[in-house]
Amino acid sequence: MSKFLPALVGALVLCGCASHAPHSFAPTPATTTGSVPNPAAMPTAPADDNLNAVAWTQTALEHDLIYLETYRSAQSQLLAALKDNHWDALSPDDRAAPYPGLKPAVILDIDETVLDNSPYQARLIRHGGEYNEADWARWCKEERARALPGAVAFTQFAARHGIAVIYISNRSQDLDRATIDNLLKAGLPVAGPDAFLGLGTLLRGCDQIGTEKHCRRQLVSQRYRVLMQFGDQLGDFVSVLDNTDTGRAQAMTPYLGWIGKRWFVLPNPTYGAWEPALFHNAWSTPRDQRRQLKIQSLRTD
16 A cells, blocks of 8 residues: 555645546647548557556556455454354365364465565566466565555454464465565465465365365365455355356355455456456467457457
């Protein structure tokens, strides 16, 4: 929040006219004559599907306010959930052991939930590239991702009240140390290495399916009663084995009553399972064809 609010307050004081929306200003009439530029003759840059998404993530005050609102709302409900011995935020599929008597915990995803990786996305846009594991690992090892608004205050509040803070992430296990160090640098509490369950964490008797977090949630369920879960993807809350519009809706529908109470969903327009669902989950499809399929998915009515 600190990157926006001082500038916002200053702007309101100087102009004294905060009610004017940017689009309410009429353009200044031209004082020179000349031909109107032909749009077809003007140079154009190739479209990048992620440009607006990353620009919004990095510059829009609305982005930060949504995060702050979400974490503040969760914090205001956390102690009531702690006192309710029948309160559990794991689905029946993920609850592998009875929760009465277990210590309380909250589960949070990391990327775009507590840490902001938009600089990595911005680099891809500037260089015209796409996600790849080598560049992603290099970014993670820089340990420069900042905490997202509200995340530090919420997790520290939970820790002060004896609630374990558990991070379940699809960062690979070889990024464990860099990830934990980044979390600590950003001010997020990490009780120890067991507080971070990266991709590759195994649970005996549970079959790992792709990058699904089901087995890791089951692992947490053996030790904790989970009060809340936070994430930017449906898979941070429930297994989605059919990544289609129908499959995603069916996976989430039974838990709609939990949204904003036990499950807190954060916005991520820059990447996620929602995107490949638009082109049949086939990343091998050429980039321009993937873009056309995404355009075809748009509604015009």
